[in-house]
Amino acid sequence: MELPASSRSALACLFVGLVFACILAFYFAKRPCYPPGPKGLPIIGNLFDVPSDYAWITYRELGRRYGSDILHFEVFGLHIVVLNSMEAAEDLLDKRSGISSDRQQTVMIQELTGWHRSWAGMEYGDAWRQRRRLFHQHFRPLAVPQYHSSQAKAVLNLLQSLLNSPEGFLEHIRFMAGAMILDVVYAFDVRPGDPRIELVEKAMRTSMEIVNSGVYLVDVIPVLKHLPPWFPGAGFKRQAAEWKTLVDGMFEIPYSQVRASVREGKQKPCFLATLLTSVNGNEDMTYWDEVFMSLTGTAYGAGSDTTVATLTTFVLATAKFPEIQVAAHEELDRVLGRKRLPEIEDKESLPHITAILHEVLRWNPVVPLAIPHRTITDVNYRGYHIPAGSVIFANPWAMLHDENIFPDPDAFKPERFLNPDGSLLDEVPEPIEAFGFGRRTCPGRYFAHDVLWLAIANILTVFKIERSVDERGNTIEPRMEFTPRFMSAPRPFKCRLTPRFSGAETLISSAALTVEG
Structure with a gap:
């Protein structure tokens, strides 16, 4: 029996009213x-x-x-x-x-793009704890010195590149960070243009695109993951498939190369080789392959971009506030006598360099x-x-940037970490917040701190960083702009890096000959 129009209208109004009432009640x-x-x-x-x-x-x-x-x-x-x-x-x-x-x-990260292998994003549980424990064993403070030679080689290569083409400092820093991690993790000796470093760089760009894009609709409505790629509105499936090819390659290709070399007895020492040789021959390698791929692939992802962003922040701050170099140059000349490049073992003798690194991490924490x-x-x-x-x-x-802890927090002042006599000030806390919190604190922070310190110390030993000038000789102020999403990295800017004393080039070339010899 059909209801009269007036009754249907009344029921519709009642329904709308009930829905509205429920919303208000909630x-x-x-x-x-x-x-x-x-x-x-x-x-x-x-x-x-x-x-x-x-x-x-x-x-x-x-x-x-x-x-x-x-x-x-x-x-x-x-x-x-x-x-x-x-x-x-x-x-x-x-x-x-x-x-x-x-x-x-x-869904986008864990199910569609291959990034489920990154243990940094895994759920808290036994699988995550196992990976964390293994990684910590190889990158805890007592273990990091085994990587110092790789770090020193990478920094020396950076100095040579900066000497040859200082205008390309951003590309040189990026290559240094990537090449160093590939050396430590896989014992790869790469040069610019090497397809192995290009692969991992492309894969890493996918992670930045994902996190910078915000929330995908498929993450809100997971059932959309079942849409076929050709379906209207399923462009995210086609994009995810392209990204997954790159991400899978980043995790699998270098891993497979090293695994084969270990099996043939031809592999040089590295993080992955140590992991592989630790497995008993009777164990199921299918299981360990996934664990070790997760560890090694994540190492690059966690270390490369953050190292680049931190060192470019250092260059930007130094170009913008060149006066911070004066005390650093004096300290370096006093300790090293312009006769050699600094080493990690010099850290205690160079507190001003440590203060500069602390201020870089505090002033612009890159995450x-x-x-x-x-x-x-x-x-x-x-x-x-x-x-x-x-x-x-x-x-x-x-x-x-809490002014109660760090007065004048927007200013770049390495001296806030120093006593009047130039020693490190115990009362001002080290900016450990830059490396995360709790059980999710960056497990590679000791490795990162050493290479960042070494790079800053070496750059300041042989170079002076200044503002650029245009063709008319006018000073170009460096852009104080940073990327706005997941990672805070300086946007491209110009500056000049010039040798700061007559023997700087010789110092670099002599050190290079020593390493090659």
Whole structure:
């Protein structure tokens, strides 16, 4: 029996009213006491409040607005917590690391593009713990000295490239970082244009494109992963397939080459060779192949881009504030006498170089908003409710720009880490926040610290970094602009690197002959 039009209209109005009432009831219902944050909208929550560009700065400002070092957002039911202080990060990510060390899993990364092999993004569990333990064994402080010769060789090659074509300093730094990691991990001796380094560079660009693109629809509606690539709107499937080819190649091709060389007894010592020879001959290599591929492929991904961004930040800061070189040059000349290049063993004698590195890491932490953690249980912190499954972003940039700890935080002042006599100041904390938190702290940080220190010390030993000039002799101010998403790296800028004394070229060439000999 068909209802009259008036009845149908009344029922429709009733239905709409009920839906609206449910939305209002949900919106205004008594909710748990979450940390402070902007009020969200029904259904979508804080979708329009979560920043995309320079989020670390926005979160710092929001923290000031709400008078809180911990913030809360909710987007389509996903709870997001931002920590702007070291105290909050230590409490939640260090002291409670057993329940806050998980990672958010996404379809695009974990299922479609091949990046599931990167153990940096794995779920917190036995597989992750195994990889972390193995990696730490080979890159803990006592193990890192075995890589010093590879680091020194890479830095020396960088000096030669800077001497020959200083205008290409960014490309030289990028090649140095990649070549060094390929040497340490696989014992590959690569030159510019080598297809092995080009492969891993292309694969790494896919990871940047994924994280910089924000949230993919397939991550919100996972069933879309089943769409055929030719289906309208399934362009993400075609793109993911292209990326997966590159990522699989990055993990598999160099691994297979070294595995074959080890089997034939021709492989030079390296991280992967050590892993492979540690396996008992009776064990299932299919299992270990996946574990070792995860370790070696992740090593490049975790170390290359961050090294490049940190060293280019150093060059930018030095070009912009050239006066910071004066004390460093004096210290280097006093300790080395312009007779040799610095070595890692000189670190204690060169505290000003260490202070410059600390200030580079503090001034522009290259991962300014740490890779997010995920809680596996509900957490009560300071009376606030943080639900299980919440995504927690630590904000190292805000911590390292806290004027209560680092006065005048936007200024580049290496001397903030030094006593008047030039020794390192114990009262000013080392910027360890730049390397992450809790059980997800970067396990390669000791290796990274050594190569960054060595590169800065060597560059300042033989070069003077200055602003560029145009064809009329006018000074060109370097651009103080940084990339706005996952990684904060300087945008391309110009500067001059010139030998700072008459014997600098000879010093470099003599050191090169010693290495070759």
